[in-house]
Structure formats: structure tokens, C-alpha cells
Amino acid sequence: MDIKRAQKLFVQFLRDNNFKVTKERLMLLEELLTSDGHLDADTLLFQVRQRGKKASRATVYRTLELLVQCGLARKSRLGREHYVYEKVTPGQRHDHMVCVQCGKIIEFFDPELEARQRQVCQEHGFRPSYFALQIHGVCADCRKAE
Incomplete structure (x- = not known):
């Protein structure tokens, strides 16, 4: 915007x-x-x-x-x-991977994952207002440094 x-x-x-x-x-x-x-x-x-x-x-x-x-x-x-x-950029949704060691935040979008999230909501009769997926782990840079 x-x-x-x-x-x-x-x-x-x-x-x-x-x-x-x-x-x-x-x-x-x-x-x-x-x-x-x-x-x-x-x-x-x-x-x-x-x-x-x-x-x-x-x-x-x-x-x-x-x-x-x-x-x-x-x-x-x-x-x-x-x-x-x-x-917030309308029409541009993304999720996050967060490194628990250095705090780096990696944004990503996967249309198949989003479709699966919508399917799970539908299966449970749940109407989402928005999706917010976070994956916590260790980034490639921190894994290299280990």
C-alpha cells in the first residue's frame, strides 16, 4: 500500500x-x-x-x-x-520461521500449506479471521556455527 x-x-x-x-x-x-x-x-x-x-x-x-x-x-x-x-500489505500473506538462537525471522508463503490450513478449519466448522503460523527452530546460519 x-x-x-x-x-x-x-x-x-x-x-x-x-x-x-x-x-x-x-x-x-x-x-x-x-x-x-x-x-x-x-x-x-x-x-x-x-x-x-x-x-x-x-x-x-x-x-x-x-x-x-x-x-x-x-x-x-x-x-x-x-x-x-x-x-500489513493487503493480499500478501506470509508465515514466520523464528530462530530460537539468534532471533532471525524468516518470512515464507506456501500456498499448499495455506490450503491445508483452510481445509482443517472447514473440517472443524471453524471460520478463521486470519492465519498466523510460527515455526520455531534453528536457522541454517546458527546450525553452521555449531
Whole structure:
């Protein structure tokens, strides 16, 4: 999703829910959308400050939660002690493999696996709202180093 469209959706969400539209919130949205992969709140705050912009830690946490509520970000606990956030790209679903040694996150998509997940849900009369598969193990780099 392009930044302008995401900003428009976020601004509408904020107004509909009686939240203030601030330059900090819009800046954090842009930072998330232009970042690749998964970010925790502290990493996002660090990136913002590296660019010479200002935002408080509390603003970062609150804005990330608003982005999740709005549907522009996804919040996950991927084998770490804290949550990570990633931008949501409509129509592009993926799952995660998480290295338990180095914390590396590998994204993957397998259409056969997704079809099987849907089939299992159907067999149990279960209607999923979304799929989130995590596989925890040791990545190739850490296995080489052993």
C-alpha cells in the first residue's frame, strides 16, 4: 500500500475514533511503512531519532497500537520477550520461521500449506479471521556455527 493511501486511511480512522491527528503519528506510520521486516517499539524509536525526528516512547507505543487497530500493522510475539510490528500489505500473506538462537525471522508463503490450513478449519466448522503460523527452530546460519 502506498504511503498516501495509508495516511488517508489512518487519518480517517483517527478522526472516526476521536483521536488527534498529529505529525508524530503520521511520521511513525511513514517510518513503519518504509521499513522492511519486523520492528519492536524501541527499534522504531531509534530509527526515528537517527533521522533527527522527535517522538516520545509513549507516542511510539500508542501509535503502534492504533496502527494495529486500524489494520495497517500487525503485532506478533515471534519468540521474543516483546512484541514486534510489521506493516500489513493487503493480499500478501506470509508465515514466520523464528530462530530460537539468534532471533532471525524468516518470512515464507506456501500456498499448499495455506490450503491445508483452510481445509482443517472447514473440517472443524471453524471460520478463521486470519492465519498466523510460527515455526520455531534453528536457522541454517546458527546450525553452521555449531
